[in-house]
Amino acid sequence: MARLVTNRQEAVDMIHKFQNEARSIEDRLSHVRAWYACKDHSGKWLFGASKFIGYHEMDAATFLDPDNGLDGRKTEKQLQEWFDEVPTTSALSGTLHEKLASYLDTFGKVPSRVARINVLREPQASDTNADLHQKLVDMILLVARTLPDDQRRHLKQRMASI
Structure with a gap:
């Protein structure tokens, strides 16, 4: 999809x-x-x-x-x-x-x-920051998908505490 x-x-x-x-x-x-x-x-x-x-x-x-x-x-x-x-x-x-x-x-x-x-x-300063933050989230997800299952579970646990 x-x-x-x-x-x-x-x-x-x-x-x-x-x-x-x-x-x-x-x-x-x-x-x-x-x-x-x-x-x-x-x-x-x-x-x-x-x-x-x-x-x-x-x-x-x-x-x-x-x-x-x-x-x-x-x-x-x-x-x-x-x-x-x-x-x-x-x-x-x-x-x-x-x-x-x-x-x-x-x-x-x-x-x-x-x-x-x-x-x-017209872009606002907040739009630029939002784009930067979205790119960072996308990158984190991309890296997380490459982790072994046990490390991914550990990451989810740590992220849940944020």
Whole structure:
């Protein structure tokens, strides 16, 4: 089972990856309701579908697999940690919907009439610390999985006392 992205940078990386995988899933692009956007290093807006970018290491083959077990509700909830929905009444909404339409036009597609666009929130100092802490937890788990069973039990006991 695919795991959800766990930090801001991972979500941004998945938006970048979506650019390379979108051609393989172009038949689904007009059905996407939740789009996530960020700017690349040159200031160009990049877009990614929630159900794709919300999962770590997602690829087109997994995305297209009818038995993949992916859940857009879970990705939406997770991505809210780093993205904000653009109000439809804002000037930015009009601009982004035009850019999304232009992007999808390169695939011969149009956005869903009910498409929402969410943009990457500016990082706060606490976001940076949270990302660092999440990476540390991920590293500890990775190391713990390599331990022999008896050492893993000992580690669990010690962690339970924290």
